[in-house]
Amino acid sequence: MPFVSIIIPARNEAERIPALLESLQHQNFKAFEVLVVDDDSMDDTMSISQSFGATVLCNEATQEGAGKSAACWHGVQHSKGEWLLFLDADTHFTTPDSLGHLLEFYRQKGARGLLSLQPFHHIKDMYENLSAIFNIIVIVGMNVFTIWGRRFKPAGSFGPTILSNRDDYLASGGHKKIEGALMDDLALGEAFLDEDLPVYCLGGKGVISFRMYPEGFKSLVDGWCKSFALGSQSTHPLVMMMTIIWISGSFISAGALISSLVAMDPVAIVLTGLLYLLYAFQTMGFARRSGNFKRFIFLFHPILFTFFAGVFVYSLFRVHILRSVNWRGRKITLK
Template sequence: MNLVALSMLVRWLLGWALCLRLFRLPEGTVEGQPQVSVLIPARDEEGTLPNLLPALQAQTFAPLEVIVVDDHSSDGTAEIAAAAGATVIQPPPLAEGWCGKTWALHHGVQASKGELLVFLDADTEPSPEFLERLVADQQKLGGLVSVQPFHRTEKAYEQLSVLFSLVGLMAVPMGPRCGVAFGPAMATSRADYNRVGGHEAVAGKVVEDWFMGHLYEEAGLPVSAYIGDGLIEYRMYPGGFRDMVRGFAKNFATAAGEVNGFWMLAVLLWISGLFWAAWCLPASLLGWPLMGQPSVLPNLLLYLAFAVQLITLTRGVGNFAWICLVFPIPVLFFLAVFFMAILNLKQGTIEWKGRQVSTR
């Protein structure tokens, strides 16, 4: 085996190793009768709340209250939430130095009554047992417990997000007391939330979940994270391709800067192998510049090895099977959004839901 082939084998094996810690939220039984407030920030979410709010009504564990924080929506968000039985509040106009989500949840907490707080993004769709398992795990571990939902895709353009969904999980440790938090679904006690300063302490952070996790760790509180395969899902950016590009560009560079150096190096090595495999097969077929073996067969085998790996690794992450067979396409998309994110960092802001959001 030559040096190039050995290097690619190491990178391929590294992909499997990085996904060994994708733990699913464990089963559990809620102790006692805790009062739980579910808080949902919502800005122009009339298309998502009809999925989330009925799912909350079907939970095996019933929360004390469901509060939808209508963040000055221009659509029927408030009316839909009220019709579904949720408590609807509207915060004051966005204050300087705050992001819309942190501002909304800050006021939602102030209006809530529960001893346990559950934060859910408006585009999430929990299974009937999700809330019970989330609350039970928070009771068991304490601190901050979060879950990254299964990424459900419905349109072809949404499949392009496969690498963002997978790399976001590969780049961090997961499981009990891993030190990582995911914003779409989080649970904490009110006492611990107040102890770390709540959303006021991360007021201007675009990726507030990462920084909230840091605050809990600094306070000596555990931070745990799981994947939501079979328990909670979401459909990211159903508003179209442009929204998806802006959304990933908004979060990508900021989140990358928070990843541990060791994990980042490991992910970059795996990605470089994926990029190389994406190039080698068409290069060998079309006579493009190519280091290593120029014949088609070994490059076809390399391509298939990474395609099968992607299909396998993403089963618990999202429904991305067919795009993994033509993974050079999402590789190009990943690179394009990466460069757009770098540009956004230089510009300092990006427009999101009618607001200018800081990318620094």
């Protein structure tokens, strides 16, 4: 394997980054360097990263909202590796062989283009289960997880875990080209596709995990709000239509069950009850491929879909009317 530069953009990640840095120390593959690019943190991110032996750099963002992309690009300028691995600070490798397996898969693909993984979502607090539908839609929205396989062009790439060789990264323009893009993960994947470089999107179960929005309910809403209105624009229309039909099915099954209960029709109650339960089991099956969500919450799947719809509408309002979103203590103005 070639030498790998692991670049971690970090802003106020003192509570989350230790798990990642510790998991890196335990990897059986050792030919890598770790560069933590501090993005104007106001906590102990820098000192904690240094305590794990990481090289800490200071971000040199040149414009508002360019933080993560500028940090990644700055890290590349100081890196030595032939391959570049970008990791979000809230991720961590699942086993000591995870990094080696990830690199080996990339090599089997010819070590060309971009490989991205959506980490397995590790749930701790009950409110985090509200992310279940979002996790499903994020994966489906990449266009490549359908019965048509890779017939559709990928919508971009997953942001938390991105691997590329240096030559292809620079040929695409890298994070410098997409500086200022709100959805940097989608934009980077599109930059590779524009240069006819392959983009691979995979689930990260068994390889890499993360815990999304542990700060609380508001952080969860702000995070998904930032992502969805713009991200949905890159989803193939057919995939989007099928997703809307699937979401509608939850409300239809719930409505049919309620109607049968009101009418006190025993046969209808049994049939609509079975339909409602089948929808619950199907949704649970999809969601638990992407995270360890509590099984019982899917008995209330209309609530999960209602929350998703509410945040999506709020996201459309923030992006297209207010032209701004909030994230990590910053108000990001959209052009």
